[in-house]
Amino acid sequence: SKTEKFILPKFDFEEYMKMKAIKVNKALDDAIPMQEPIKIHEAMRYSLLAGGKRVRPILCMASCEVVGGDESLAIPAACSVEMIHTMSLIHDDLPCMDNDDLRRGKPTSHKAFGEDTAVLTGDALLSLAFEHVASKTKDVTPQRVVQAVGELGSAVGSKGLVAGQIVDIASEGKQVSLTELEYIHNHKTGKLLEAAVVCGAIIGGGNEIEVERMRNYARCLGLLFQVVDDILDVTKSSEELGKTAGKDLVTDKATYPKLMGLEKARELAGELVAKAMDELSYFDAAKAAPLYHFANYIAHRQN
Numbered sequence: 001s002k003t004e005k006f007i008l009p010k011f012d013f014e015e016y017m018k019m020k021a022i023k024v025n026k027a028l029d030d031a032i033p034m035q036e037p038i039k040i041h042e043a044m045r046y047s048l049l050a051g052g053k054r055v056r057p058i059l060c061m062a063s064c065e066v067v068g069g070d071e072s073l074a075i076p077a078a079c080s081v082e083m084i085h086t087m088s089l090i091h092d093d094l095p096c097m098d099n100d101d102l103r104r105g106k107p108t109s110h111k112a113f114g115e116d117t118a119v120l121t122g123d124a125l126l127s128l129a130f131e132h133v134a135s136k137t138k139d140v141t142p143q144r145v146v147q148a149v150g151e152l153g154s155a156v157g158s159k160g161l162v163a164g165q166i167v168d169i170a171s172e173g174k175q176v177s178l179t180e181l182e183y184i185h186n187h188k189t190g191k192l193l194e195a196a197v198v199c200g201a202i203i204g205g206g207n208e209i210e211v212e213r214m215r216n217y218a219r220c221l222g223l224l225f226q227v228v229d230d231i232l233d234v235t236k237s238s239e240e241l242g243k244t245a246g247k248d249l250v251t252d253k254a255t256y257p258k259l260m261g262l263e264k265a266r267e268l269a270g271e272l273v274a275k276a277m278d279e280l281s282y283f284d285a286a287k288a289a290p291l292y293h294f295a296n297y298i299a300h301r302q303n
């Protein structure tokens with residue numbers, strides 16, 4: 001296939017992810033020491049250190065390295081991205097939103113600490129995210145740090161995550177078109193992924209062309225993630241038929257296979273992974289290896 005030639009046999013992607021996640025987890029742990037008021041810091045640490053995959057911070061660090069920056073430059077920004085991601089999950093789980101009891105295998109923030117504290121925990125993580133990248137980023141020009149802060153802000157706000165969430169809420173129970181579905185995914189999932197990658201490239205010293213290439217790469221990756229998720233939903237659903245019906249069959253949630261057909265959805269996934277890799281071909285192949293494997297991993301994951 002078109003992507004085969006990019007697979008570099010010597011690169012251990014699983015090991016790479018594991019090592020990077022260890023660094024991220026250590027940095028996140030250090031970023032929020034236990035202190036007074038105990039309750040809020042306990043709640044912040046509870047959700048932040050609950051063991052997500054750390055996809056966004058790892059992408060931020062990998063993107064910094066692809067433009068020639070040292071990984072350490074991007075660690076504060078990487079932590080900020082994960083703080084924003086975590087706060088969006090806390091607020092998404094609230095009774096007034098999705099009303100979920102479990103997240104990352106543990107009771108959600110409002111279940112563990114109460115709704116009032118969960119709202120404040122999200123607020124505190126969001127504020128800390130900006131404080132952290134601004135005050136902890138070292139050996140990067142102020143101009144680049146400010147640019148990264150701006151990227152993060154626009155990824156979160158009413159043109160970013162919040163936009164995706166409000167349109168998603170408005171579309172509940174309605175027929176969703178492909179355009180609307182893409183809008184929701186691009187904002188709810190895509191924008192923060194994009195900010196993670198773009199911030200990494202800015203902080204790593206990338207020039208404008210390099211930053212835009214990485215932005216395009218991230219956009220492909222975000223959409224790919226969603227298309228593959230939807231395809232897996234369908235294939236899982238049909239396998240589980242007779243046991244428990246797949247969630248797609250029991251809800252009216254719009255998905256790519258539903259709106260364009262399974263074959264066309266698979267084609268789209270193939271196009272996205274090829275385009276993502278095309279953006280990477282501009283960079284040093286060895287430094288880009290993790291990002292090639294990332295795209296490949298997302299395209300071929302089985303659950």
Ligand code: GRG
Nearest residue numbers: 052053055088089091092156161162165188189
């Ligand atoms: C951001 C101010 C502000 C408010 C929040 C609630 C909300 C607005 C937006 C919703 C954002 C949301 C829940 C998007 C879904 C993103 C997504 C794909 C989550 C799953 O990410 P993974 O698989 O999860 O990376 P882990 O647990 O591994 O980190």
